[in-house]
Amino acid sequence: xxxxxxxxxxxxxxxxDEGDLFYIIHDGRVSVYKQERSEFxxxxxxxxxxxxxxxxxxxxxxLIQNAPRQATVIA
Numbered sequence: 732x733x734x735x736x737x738x739x740x741x742x743x744x745x746x747x748d749e750g751d752l753f754y755i756i757h758d759g760r761v762s763v764y765k766q767e768r769s770e771f772x773x774x775x776x777x778x779x780x781x782x783x784x785x786x787x788x789x790x791x792x793x794l795i796q797n798a799p800r801q802a803t804v805i806a
Contacts, residue, residue: 737806746803750793754804760784764803777803 734757737743743754746766761784764777780802783789793800 739806741806743804743806744790744800744802746800748800750790750798750800753788753790753794755788756783756785758785759806761789761804761806763789764805765801766803 737759743761744750746764760782762782763780765780766775767778768775783804789804790800792798
């Protein structure tokens, strides 16, 4: 276990990346986004899913399922 500090707007994980770490939020907040393709234009945009805060965790699914990250997480 190690403590790492992120600044506002730092990308912590990117959707599609290999998942090699599990995160527990010690202090602060992060926003979770998922890429979504518009059915009309085909353009890709980021859909905000949820905000996580102190005591919440993320990243476990990529480790458990040995699969790519399913969302982007930004401080």
